[in-house]
Amino acid sequence: MHDLKTITALGGSEPRTDTFPHITISENDGLALASVAARLGSEDECNKHMQDLLGAVPAPGQAVLGEPESGFWMGPDQWMIEAPKETHELLADDLKDRFTGCASVTEQSGAWVCFDLVGAGMEDVTERLCAVPIRKMQTLEARRTIIHQLGCFVIRHTGADHLRVIGPRASAGTLHHALMTAAESTA
Amino acid sequence: MTQKNRIATGGQIDRSTTHSFTFDGKSYQGHPGDTLASALLANGVRLMGRSFKYHRPRGPLTAGSEEPNALVELRDGARQEPNTRATTTELYDGLFAKSQNRLGSLKFDLLSINDRLSNFLTAGFYYKTFMWPAAFWEKLYEPIIRHAAGLGSLSLKDDPDVYDKGFLHCDLLIIGGGPAGLAAALTAGRAGCDVILADEDFRMGGRLNSETFSLGDDSGADWAAGIIAELETLPNVRVMSRTTVIGAFDHGIYGAVERVSDHVHTPDAGKPRQILWRIYTKRTVLAAGATERPIAFENNDRPGIMLASALRTYANRFSVTADKRVAIFTNNDDGHRTAADLHAKGIKIAAVVDVRPDAPKTYDYEVLEGQVVDTRGRLGLSFVELKLANGSTRMLECGALGVSGGWNPNVNLTCHQRGRPVWNEAIAAFVPGEHLPAGMTVAGAAAGDMSTAGALRSGAQAAKLAIDLTGDIPDLPQAEDAPVNVKPFWYVEGCSRAWLDQQNDVTVKDVKLSHQEGFRSVEHLKRYTTLGMATDQGKTSNMGGLAIMAELAGKTIPEVGTTIFRPPYTPTAIGVFGGRHRGQDFHPKRLTPSHLWAEEQGAVFVEVGNWLRAQWFPRAGETTWRESVDREVLATRGSVGVCDVTTLGKVDVQGTDAAEFLNKIYCNGFAKLDVGKTRYGLMLREDGIAKDDGTAARLAEDHFVVTTTTANALPVYRHMEFVRQCLFPDMDVQLISTTEAWAQYAVAGPNSRKVLEKIVDQDISNEAFPFMACANITVCGGLRARLFRISFSGELAYEIAVPTAYGDALIRKIMEAGAEYDITPYGTEALGVMRIEKGHAAGNELNGTTTAQNLGMGRMVSKKKDSIGSILSEREGLNRDDDLRQIGIKPVDPAASVPAGAHLMSLTGPVDAAHDQGYVTSACYSPNLGHSIALGFLKNGSERMGERMRLVSPLTKVETEVEIVSAHFIDPEGGRLRA
Amino acid sequence: MRYSGFKVLKEALMGHKGWTPAWRDPEPQASYDIVIIGGGGHGLATAYYLAKEFKQKRIAVLEKGWIGGGNVGRNTTIIRSNYLLDGNEPFYEFSLKLWEGLEQDFNYNAMISQRGILNLIHSDAQRDAFVRRGNAMILNGADAELLTTAQIKERYPFLNTEDARFPIKGGLAQHRGGTVRHDAVAWGYARGADSRGVDIIQNCEVTGFRIENGKCLGVETSRGFIGAAKVGCAVAGSSGRLMAKAEMRLPIESHVLQAFVSEGLKPVLPGVITFGAGHFYVSQSDKGGLVFGGDIDGYNSYAQRGNLPVVEDVCEGGMAIFPAFGRARLLRMWGGIMDMSMDGSPIIDKTHIDGLYFNGGWCYGGFKATPASGFCFAHLLARDTPHPTATAYRFDRFEKGLMIDEKGMGNQPNLH
Amino acid sequence: MIIEHPLLGPRDAAEFTYLGDARLIDRPDWQSETAAHDFFEYGYLRDNPAGWHQELWFHEAGDRSWLVITRNTVTHEISKVELARDVARSRGRSK
Numbered sequence A: 001m002h003d004l005k006t007i008t009a010l011g012g013s014e015p016r017t018d019t020f021p022h023i024t025i026s027e028n029d030g031l032a033l034a035s036v037a038a039r040l041g042s043e044d045e046c047n048k049h050m051q052d053l054l055g056a057v058p059a060p061g062q063a064v065l066g067e068p069e070s071g072f073w074m075g076p077d078q079w080m081i082e083a084p085k086e087t088h089e090l091l092a093d094d095l096k097d098r099f100t101g102c103a104s105v106t107e108q109s110g111a112w113v114c115f116d117l118v119g120a121g122m123e124d125v126t127e128r129l130c131a132v133p134i135r136k137m138q139t140l141e142a143r144r145t146i147i148h149q150l151g152c153f154v155i156r157h158t159g160a161d162h163l164r165v166i167g168p169r170a171s172a173g174t175l176h177h178a179l180m181t182a183a184e185s186t187a
Numbered sequence B: 001m002t003q004k005n006r007i008a009t010g011g012q013i014d015r016s017t018t019h020s021f022t023f024d025g026k027s028y029q030g031h032p033g034d035t036l037a038s039a040l041l042a043n044g045v046r047l048m049g050r051s052f053k054y055h056r057p058r059g060p061l062t063a064g065s066e067e068p069n070a071l072v073e074l075r076d077g078a079r080q081e082p083n084t085r086a087t088t089t090e091l092y093d094g095l096f097a098k099s100q101n102r103l104g105s106l107k108f109d110l111l112s113i114n115d116r117l118s119n120f121l122t123a124g125f126y127y128k129t130f131m132w133p134a135a136f137w138e139k140l141y142e143p144i145i146r147h148a149a150g151l152g153s154l155s156l157k158d159d160p161d162v163y164d165k166g167f168l169h170c171d172l173l174i175i176g177g178g179p180a181g182l183a184a185a186l187t188a189g190r191a192g193c194d195v196i197l198a199d200e201d202f203r204m205g206g207r208l209n210s211e212t213f214s215l216g217d218d219s220g221a222d223w224a225a226g227i228i229a230e231l232e233t234l235p236n237v238r239v240m241s242r243t244t245v246i247g248a249f250d251h252g253i254y255g256a257v258e259r260v261s262d263h264v265h266t267p268d269a270g271k272p273r274q275i276l277w278r279i280y281t282k283r284t285v286l287a288a289g290a291t292e293r294p295i296a297f298e299n300n301d302r303p304g305i306m307l308a309s310a311l312r313t314y315a316n317r318f319s320v321t322a323d324k325r326v327a328i329f330t331n332n333d334d335g336h337r338t339a340a341d342l343h344a345k346g347i348k349i350a351a352v353v354d355v356r357p358d359a360p361k362t363y364d365y366e367v368l369e370g371q372v373v374d375t376r377g378r379l380g381l382s383f384v385e386l387k388l389a390n391g392s393t394r395m396l397e398c399g400a401l402g403v404s405g406g407w408n409p410n411v412n413l414t415c416h417q418r419g420r421p422v423w424n425e426a427i428a429a430f431v432p433g434e435h436l437p438a439g440m441t442v443a444g445a446a447a448g449d450m451s452t453a454g455a456l457r458s459g460a461q462a463a464k465l466a467i468d469l470t471g472d473i474p475d476l477p478q479a480e481d482a483p484v485n486v487k488p489f490w491y492v493e494g495c496s497r498a499w500l501d502q503q504n505d506v507t508v509k510d511v512k513l514s515h516q517e518g519f520r521s522v523e524h525l526k527r528y529t530t531l532g533m534a535t536d537q538g539k540t541s542n543m544g545g546l547a548i549m550a551e552l553a554g555k556t557i558p559e560v561g562t563t564i565f566r567p568p569y570t571p572t573a574i575g576v577f578g579g580r581h582r583g584q585d586f587h588p589k590r591l592t593p594s595h596l597w598a599e600e601q602g603a604v605f606v607e608v609g610n611w612l613r614a615q616w617f618p619r620a621g622e623t624t625w626r627e628s629v630d631r632e633v634l635a636t637r638g639s640v641g642v643c644d645v646t647t648l649g650k651v652d653v654q655g656t657d658a659a660e661f662l663n664k665i666y667c668n669g670f671a672k673l674d675v676g677k678t679r680y681g682l683m684l685r686e687d688g689i690a691k692d693d694g695t696a697a698r699l700a701e702d703h704f705v706v707t708t709t710t711a712n713a714l715p716v717y718r719h720m721e722f723v724r725q726c727l728f729p730d731m732d733v734q735l736i737s738t739t740e741a742w743a744q745y746a747v748a749g750p751n752s753r754k755v756l757e758k759i760v761d762q763d764i765s766n767e768a769f770p771f772m773a774c775a776n777i778t779v780c781g782g783l784r785a786r787l788f789r790i791s792f793s794g795e796l797a798y799e800i801a802v803p804t805a806y807g808d809a810l811i812r813k814i815m816e817a818g819a820e821y822d823i824t825p826y827g828t829e830a831l832g833v834m835r836i837e838k839g840h841a842a843g844n845e846l847n848g849t850t851t852a853q854n855l856g857m858g859r860m861v862s863k864k865k866d867s868i869g870s871i872l873s874e875r876e877g878l879n880r881d882d883d884l885r886q887i888g889i890k891p892v893d894p895a896a897s898v899p900a901g902a903h904l905m906s907l908t909g910p911v912d913a914a915h916d917q918g919y920v921t922s923a924c925y926s927p928n929l930g931h932s933i934a935l936g937f938l939k940n941g942s943e944r945m946g947e948r949m950r951l952v953s954p955l956t957k958v959e960t961e962v963e964i965v966s967a968h969f970i971d972p973e974g975g976r977l978r979a
Numbered sequence C: 001m002r003y004s005g006f007k008v009l010k011e012a013l014m015g016h017k018g019w020t021p022a023w024r025d026p027e028p029q030a031s032y033d034i035v036i037i038g039g040g041g042h043g044l045a046t047a048y049y050l051a052k053e054f055k056q057k058r059i060a061v062l063e064k065g066w067i068g069g070g071n072v073g074r075n076t077t078i079i080r081s082n083y084l085l086d087g088n089e090p091f092y093e094f095s096l097k098l099w100e101g102l103e104q105d106f107n108y109n110a111m112i113s114q115r116g117i118l119n120l121i122h123s124d125a126q127r128d129a130f131v132r133r134g135n136a137m138i139l140n141g142a143d144a145e146l147l148t149t150a151q152i153k154e155r156y157p158f159l160n161t162e163d164a165r166f167p168i169k170g171g172l173a174q175h176r177g178g179t180v181r182h183d184a185v186a187w188g189y190a191r192g193a194d195s196r197g198v199d200i201i202q203n204c205e206v207t208g209f210r211i212e213n214g215k216c217l218g219v220e221t222s223r224g225f226i227g228a229a230k231v232g233c234a235v236a237g238s239s240g241r242l243m244a245k246a247e248m249r250l251p252i253e254s255h256v257l258q259a260f261v262s263e264g265l266k267p268v269l270p271g272v273i274t275f276g277a278g279h280f281y282v283s284q285s286d287k288g289g290l291v292f293g294g295d296i297d298g299y300n301s302y303a304q305r306g307n308l309p310v311v312e313d314v315c316e317g318g319m320a321i322f323p324a325f326g327r328a329r330l331l332r333m334w335g336g337i338m339d340m341s342m343d344g345s346p347i348i349d350k351t352h353i354d355g356l357y358f359n360g361g362w363c364y365g366g367f368k369a370t371p372a373s374g375f376c377f378a379h380l381l382a383r384d385t386p387h388p389t390a391t392a393y394r395f396d397r398f399e400k401g402l403m404i405d406e407k408g409m410g411n412q413p414n415l416h
Numbered sequence D: 001m002i003i004e005h006p007l008l009g010p011r012d013a014a015e016f017t018y019l020g021d022a023r024l025i026d027r028p029d030w031q032s033e034t035a036a037h038d039f040f041e042y043g044y045l046r047d048n049p050a051g052w053h054q055e056l057w058f059h060e061a062g063d064r065s066w067l068v069i070t071r072n073t074v075t076h077e078i079s080k081v082e083l084a085r086d087v088a089r090s091r092g093r094s095k
Helices: A043-054 A091-098 A122-127 A169-186 B036-042 B110-116 B136-148 B179-190 B220-233 B308-316 B333-344 B452-466 B508-516 B522-529 B542-553 B574-578 B595-600 B625-638 B658-665 B713-727 B752-757 B804-821 B828-838 C005-013 C041-052 C089-106 C124-139 C149-155 C182-195 C236-244 C308-321 C323-327 C366-383 D035-044 D084-090
Strands: A017-019 A024-028 A031-038 A070-075 A078-084 A103-107 A112-118 A142-147 A150-156 A162-168 B019-023 B026-030 B071-074 B081-085 B095-099 B163-175 B195-198 B237-240 B243-249 B253-259 B274-286 B290-292 B305-307 B325-330 B348-354 B367-376 B383-388 B393-397 B400-404 B407-409 B422-424 B429-431 B440-442 B499-501 B604-608 B611-616 B641-644 B649-654 B678-684 B690-700 B703-708 B734-737 B742-748 B774-779 B783-788 B797-803 B884-891 B903-906 B918-926 B931-939 B948-953 B958-965 C031-037 C059-062 C117-120 C145-147 C171-174 C199-201 C206-212 C215-221 C224-233 C252-264 C272-275 C280-284 C289-300 C329-341 C347-350 C356-360 D002-005 D009-012 D017-021 D052-058 D066-072 D078-083
Touching: A024 A169, A031 A043, A031 A091, A031 A112, A031 B734, A043 A070, A043 A078, A043 A091, A070 A142, A070 A150, A078 A091, A091 A103, A103 B649, A103 B734, A112 A122, A112 A169, A122 A162, A122 A169, A122 B163, A150 A169, A162 A169, A169 B163, B019 B036, B026 B036, B081 C252, B163 B179, B163 B452, B163 B574, B179 B195, B179 B220, B179 B237, B179 B274, B179 B452, B195 B243, B195 B274, B220 B237, B243 B274, B253 C308, B274 B452, B274 B574, B274 D009, B290 B308, B305 B308, B308 B325, B308 B333, B308 B400, B325 B333, B325 B367, B333 B348, B333 B400, B348 B383, B348 B393, B367 B393, B367 B400, B407 B429, B440 B452, B499 B508, B499 B542, B508 B522, B508 B542, B522 B542, B574 C308, B574 C323, B574 C329, B595 B804, B611 B625, B611 B641, B611 B828, B625 B641, B625 B828, B625 B918, B641 B804, B641 B828, B649 B658, B649 B713, B658 B678, B658 B703, B658 B713, B690 B713, B690 B774, B690 B783, B703 B713, B713 B734, B713 D052, B713 D066, B713 D084, B742 B752, B742 B804, B752 B797, B752 B804, B797 B804, B828 B918, B828 B931, B884 B918, B903 B918, B903 C124, B918 C124, B948 C124, C031 C041, C031 C215, C041 C059, C041 C182, C041 C366, C059 C182, C059 C224, C089 C124, C089 C182, C089 C366, C117 C149, C124 C145, C124 C171, C145 C149, C182 C199, C182 C366, C206 C224, C224 C236, C224 C366, C236 C252, C236 C329, C236 C356, C252 C308, C272 C308, C280 C308, C289 C308, C289 C329, C289 D017, C289 D052, C308 C323, C347 C366, C356 C366, D002 D066, D002 D078, D066 D084, D078 D084
Parallel strands: B019 B095, B163 B195, B163 B274, B195 B237, B274 B440, B305 B400, B325 B348, B325 B400, B348 B367, C031 C059, C031 C224, C059 C199, C117 C272, C224 C356
Antiparallel strands: A017 A024, A024 A112, A031 A078, A031 A103, A070 A078, A112 A162, A142 A150, A150 A162, B019 B026, B071 B081, B071 B095, B243 B253, B253 B274, B290 B407, B367 B383, B383 B393, B422 B429, B604 B611, B641 B742, B649 B703, B649 B734, B678 B690, B690 B703, B742 B797, B774 B783, B783 B797, B884 B931, B884 B958, B903 B948, B918 B931, B948 B958, C117 C171, C145 C171, C206 C215, C215 C224, C252 C289, C252 C329, C272 C280, C280 C289, C347 C356, D002 D009, D017 D052, D052 D066, D066 D078
C-alpha cells in the first residue's frame, strides 16, 4: 500500500462545511467518478451493462441513483458513474472490466469537486447561480450548466431541498466562493 | 422645517414616521412613501436641476421614470450616484442629494450665460465652426465643451456595493403592476400558472395609486393593494416590485433589474444593491401603461410646469401640491381630471386652458378656450400668459401649471426586437404594431386601451389568451370607462424657444432649423438636434419633435416615421450587468494541484489564462527574478528540477478508430505508433496554419492520451469533437477532457531518473523505459499513475501523473526523493528559458499565422493521408521561397539583450517596414550560454545561418547587432534526451 | 455654402434664415459614370474623393434608407492606426493622416479628437506581441509608445491595478489615435460630395444588377434602372445580400456587434482605453457619455440588435478595470451589422464582373478606415489600379494563401 | 436566444459556442483533382443569407454535442435543431 494522502479540492485535509440559516454547503470529498462512453455499434451491449450496474440507463438529462453506484447522463451515449471513494477507489478499473469492449471508460475522480447544497433556501440560492429552472426541476434531473463561467453539473437529489453541484476541481475555490456569496445574498 | 405644500390628509405616505434628508446641504423632512421629488415639492422646493446645454433652471416635469429634469447626485462618497431621478428615488431617512450640472449654486449657475447665447448655440452649430485654426479644436474648444457638457459626476471611487445576477423561469411574465397587469396576474395566478409580475415602482398599482376614482367599492389604490395581497399568497406567483424589465431579448428572455437596497441608506452586509435577473418566459403580457406628453409653448420649461398627470400623482399619491395656485393647459379630457382632483383637495385652480372649443365645463373653476403662449418666473413659474380663443390675452398668476397633450402608450419593449409601432388616430398616438417579441401580448394603456375598465378587461383577456385558459376570467370590478377625447395639438403656433427635449435643450426652433438644413428623417433629426438622446430617452419629447417635423414636411406623423426604442427601458447601473465578476472574481481561478505546496515555498504566481502557475520560486537572498530563474535553469540542467505541468490540456481518446482519428487531426502520422510510445503531433487548422501542438501517448491499441497547449485546451477539444461528430461520424472514437483529472509534473535533468526510481514501482531504466515511452504505472507502493518520457527542456525528463487529489502528496514525495540531488522546483519562467534554449516553439511562435514550414516542420505534413489542413497548407502564398523560417538569434555583443518584439533588418540599409526581414518571437537570458538568446522568424531564415543582422526595436529604443543561428542552442543532437 | 464661425455669428443675428440644406435631394438620372451603392461613410467618402481628388463627373450615391444610417452612425467612434501587418498598417496610417486634415478639407467640424488610444498589457506574451506591433507601427511611419503601469495610472488614477484578476503590466499607446463625432463624418462627406456635383439619392434601394456578357451595365433600383459605366459597392454588413444579386459568394459573414453608451457624466476619461484581458474598450464623448463596446455576439445576424450575454460580458470587463463605473448608468445599447471577413481584413477590389467593384469586409473596424477606404476605392474606380496602400486587399488572397490575419484566428469570421 | 436541444429541451444559447455555416460539414474529397479549389471554396466562401441559415453550434457548457440549427438571421427565429452527427451521416459522411 502506498502512503500518499489526498487533500480535498478546497485544499483541506477534511472536507469543508458552511452552515447558514437557510442552507448548508458541504464539500463532498467522498466520490469516485468515472465516465463511460459507448463504443460505436456497441450501444446496446453498453446499455445492458449500464442497466445491470444502475438498475436503469440514465436518460438524457437524468440521473439514476443506485447502490453503491449512481450515474448521470453526460452526453449522447456517455455517462458519469459515481460511487463512494472509500470502497471504490478503483472505480474506473472496475468499470473497464465490466464494460470491456463495449465502452470507453475514463477515470474522472480527480477532475471534479462536489458540493451538496441542502436546506430550505436551496432554490433561492440556485436562482442566483445558474440558469437551470430549479423550481421546475424534478428529482434526479441532472443538467450541465454554467456557474460563474464554470461548466458544472447540477443534480436535483432525492431530498426535496438537496442540490448536488459538480464542478471543475481546479476552480473549486471560485465555485465555493460563488456558492457562499449566493448563500449570503439570500440569507 | 415645515412641509408647506403637503396636503393635510390622504395619500399613500406614512405620516406617523418622519424621514430627514438633505438637498444641496439644506435639511428637509418627508415621510415613508415619498420620493425625493415629492418630498422636495412638499417642502416648497420646485427648483431641482439645470438643463444640459443652456443651464436653464428646472423642476420635475413628471412623477416617474420618464423624468428629464429633476436629476440629482444621490448619496455621497463612493456611493455617489449621478443623474438620479428624484421622481423615482424612494425617500429614506438620512438621504443625501445634491443638484448637478451647475457652476456655482443651483440658484446662481454661472453657466446660465449659455442661455443668453442660445441664439448662437442652435442645433448642430458646432459642426459649422471651431475648425480654425486646426489645432485649436483639441487645445481650446474641445476642453471647454467637454467641461461644460456632461451632467452629474462620478465619485471615481470604486463602487463599494455588490450586485447579483439571477435566473428566473415562468410561464407568464407580466410587465407592469397597474390595472391591466394586476388583472392579468389575477387571471393567470388563479389559474395556477407560473407567473412573474414585475413593476418598476416600489408600490404596485400603477396609475391606480395616482387616481381618485373607484374600482367597485374600493379606491383604486385599495383595490390594487388587495389584489397584491392575494397574489402574494399564491405559490405560483412571484410579485416583484422595484423591478424594471429593461429589455426584451430573443426567444422570451427578458432582462430585469431588481433594486434590492436602493431604498435604504446602505445595503445590509452581504446583500446586493441590485440584482440583474434573466427571466425566461414562454409568454409575456406587456402592461407598461402610458406616458403623458407635454405641449410645446414659449418658455414651457420653468420649474412648476409639469405634466398634468404628474400634478395629480403628487396630490393623490403623495399628498403634495407643487403650489397653492395651479393652472392647467390641455388638449384632452384627462387634463381636467387634474383640475378636479386638485380642486377637491382645496388647491386653487387658477384656470383650465383647453385648446378645444368643446371642453367640459364646470362651475368649480374657470375653463377657458385658448392657449398658453408664454410664462414668467426666474427660478420658478409665477405667471402664465394666455391667448384666448376670443383673441384676448391674459396673465394668469400661478406657481404650477399642469400640461396635458395626450398620452403615449409605453410601447418601448415592443420595439426591442423588430416591432415598429403604428399610428392610432383615435388616441393620436403610436400603439404596438406587428413583429412583437415572440410570445408577447400588450394590454391596457400600453396597447392604447386608455380607460381603467378597458385596462382591466384587456389585461385579463391577454392573460387568458397567453395561457390558453378555457374557463372564465375573474370577475372584475366596475371602473371608469371614459373614452379618450383628445384633439392633437403639439405646439403653440409662433413659439420658438419652446422646449421639446427639456434635458438636452432641444426647442421647436431647433427642429425647424433641422428641417431647413435637410435633416428630415427621424434619424437625422434625432442625431442633428440630439432630440431624445438624453437620459430620459425621449419618452416625453420624441412625439413632439416628430409631429413638428411632419407638419414642416407636409406629411402625416406616420409618414415621417416612428421613433423606436432600444434597451434598456430606463438607464441601468453598469455595475449590475457586471454582477459579481469584479476584482479577483472577474474570471474564475484555476489552481494547480501543487498550488498549496508552491505557496508554502513562496512561489510567485502568474496568470496563464485562468490558471495561476508558479512563475519562479524565490529564495532568501535573491533580489531579482532573474537570479531565481537562472538558478532554477542551471539546477535543472545540472541535476534535476520539477515543474507542475498539469495545465497542459489532456484529452482521453479511445475507440477502435482512435489512431485513425489522430491521423485526421494531426498533420503527421499516428497509425503506426506503437503501444507504449508517445509522439509529438502538430495540429493544423483547416486553412493550413498551425493550430496547436502536443503529444499523443498510446497507452493501448485503442487508447491515446493527447496533450494540448495550456491556452488551447478548450478550442482543441471543441475542434476534435467537430472532427468526430461532423466530419467522421462513423469513426468509433470517444473523447473526454481529463485536464484536471491528473496532477502532472515534469521531472527534468540528468538526475531525474534517479529521483523517479525512488518513487516509481516499475523498472524505468533507459532500456526498459526509453525516450518517448509511456505507461500506466504505480508509485509509492501501489498508487496508480502514468509516466511519459517526454521533454520540453531538452534534458532527460519525464512527466509523471497521479489522480489530482494525490497531486499535493506527490510533489512533496518528489521533493523528498530528490533532496539528495538538490532537486529544484522551477516555474514557468525557467520552463520558458529552457524551451527557448532547446528551440521548441510555444505560444509566441504558434501565433495563428505560422505554418509548419515557418516552424521548420514542413516535412511533417504528410501528403500520404487526409488530415485537417493539409490541402490548404499547399497554397502558393504559404510556400514562398522567402517564407519566414524559425531561427535562433544571439547578440554579437554577449552583454546585449535581444528583446522580443524587435524586428530584423539587414546590417546596412534603411530601417523601415519595406526592409523588414523578420521579428523576434521569444527571448530570454540563457544562464547556460551566458548571454541573451532569442527565437524568431526570418525570411528564408534556414538559409541564413551565421548572417549578421540588425535587431531594431524603435519602440523601446533598442538596436543591436545579432547573429542568426540555429534555434537549437542546447544539445542540438538530442543526446541528453536519450541518456 | 461655406461654414465658419463668422457664418454662425451672422446667422444667429439674422434669425438663422440663411441656412440651406446640407445636401440636395435630387431625382436619379438615367445613367451615371460611376454609381456607388451605399450611403454610409465609405460610400460617401468614395464619392467625395472621386469628385474632389480624381476629378470624376456624373457620380451618384444610392442609399436604401437615409445616409449615415448604417455603421457610420452606430459605432464607438474610434480612430487609430495601431495595426501589425504589412498589408494593413500603411493603409490605416494613411487613413489616420487623412483624418488629421479632414475637417478643413471638407469644411465640417467632425470633432476629430486625437486624445490617444491605449491598449492594456496583462502578460509577458502580450507585451512581446505589442512590442512587435508598436515597432511595426513605427517602421511604417506611425506613432507608438510603450507605457509603464505607473504612467498609465497617472492618466487613469481610478484604473483598477490593486485588485485586478489580470494585473496591468503596461500598455501600448498611440497618441494620434482618438475619436471622431461619427454622424458628422457621413454628413461632412455628403455635403462635400454634394457641393461637387455628386447626386446623393436617398430612399433608393438597389434590387439587382444588370449584367450582360460579363459586364455590369447598371443597377435596378426601387426608383428604376440606373445605368452606370462603373458600379462600386460599399454596403458593409449588407455585402452578402447585395453581392448575391450578382451571384457572388463572398469570404464574408454578417455579424452583429453591440455598442453602448452611458448617461452623460462630467469628464473622467481623457482617452480611449482597451482592456487586453477582457472584452471591453471605452472612451468618453464630448457630451459626457461613456461610449463602450466589446466582442461581437458571435453568430450570423442581420438584426441590428444583440443579446444579453454579450451586454453582461462587456460590462464585466468594464467593472474589472473601472470599478468606479458601477454607479454610472447604461443609457442605450444598439447593434450594427459587421461584414466579418475570413481573415479580419477588408477587400477593395474589382470583381470578376467587368465594371463591378467591391469594398467590404471591414469587420468591426470600418469607421477608422473611412477616409482611406473612400480614397482607395475612388482610386480603384477612377484608375482601375489599387492605391499603393491597398494592394493587399484582394479577393484572390484567400485562394492564394496570402491572408492578412492580425489576430491569427484563421478562416472563422466571428473570431476576428 | 434559446436553443431547443433535440435531447435536452430548451437551453440558453449562452451555453453554446458558434462555429458558422453548416456547410462546414461538407468537407471536400482530399483526393479530388479540384481539391485545392474545393477546399478554398469550402474554407472561405459563404452564402451568408439574410434569412434562413443552417449553422453549427457546439453545446460546450452542456452535453458537448455539435448541433445543426436552422435559424433566421434577420429575426433570429429558430425553426429546427438537429444533432450534427445525424446531419453529417444523412449527408453521406462516414469515416
